[in-house]
Amino acid sequence: MRIVPRELLTANSPFFHAALTGTFAEGLSQVVKLPEDRADIFDYFLFFLVSLKGRVLKLIINEVLVYQAAGP
DSSP, rough: EEEHHHHHOOOOOOHHHHHHHHHHHHHOOOOOEEEEEHHHHHHHHHHHHIIOOOOOOOOOOEEEEEEEEEEO
């Protein structure tokens, strides 16, 4: 499971923006489950967003989503 600032994903991914800001189940629960995706690959994606894009975000408790991926 990963806890990720919602803004980090919605500002950089059309998929996560649509899922988390709309009326989809994910938007209402703020939980995105991607059981077919490997957690280590998602970690690389997060590293890219944080490191290479140089974004600094404030972690606000209301803007957090829980990401749950398949095992290692």
